Amino acid sequence: xxxxxxxxxxxxxxxxxxxxxxxxxxxxxxxxxxxxxxxxxxxxxxxxxxxxxxxxxxxxxxxxxxxxxxxxxxxxxxxxxxxxxxxx
Numbered sequence: 001x002x003x004x005x006x007x008x009x010x011x012x013x014x015x016x017x018x019x020x021x022x023x024x025x026x027x028x029x030x031x032x033x034x035x036x037x038x039x040x041x042x043x044x045x046x047x048x049x050x051x052x053x054x055x056x057x058x059x060x061x062x063x064x065x066x067x068x069x070x071x072x073x074x075x076x077x078x079x080x081x082x083x084x085x086x087x088x
Contacts, residue, residue, distance in 0.1 A: 005030065006037035008044040012052065019055040 001007070006029040012020050027044045029037045053067040 004032050008041060010048045016052050016055050019059050
């Protein structure tokens with residue numbers, strides 16, 4: 001927590017430091033609530049990992065191709081006005 005806000009901090013791997021230009025990446029979770037920060041953490045972490053892998057890819061290094069693909073395979077979450085009814 002810095003200045004009343006939670007942050008995600010990731011050390012940049014040695015092979016990517018010169019590509020990214022820094023030793024650490026900080027991302028604000030934009031909340032002062034621990035509960036909310038914990039819910040937002042997986043998304044922030046995934047975005048930073050993509051940033052690191054994309055830097056490696058642009059430099060021609062070996063990458064995990066899965067991390068570079070969008071989450072298009074994920075089905076959108078649909079919210080209905082009423083919860084689904086059990087089938088009889």
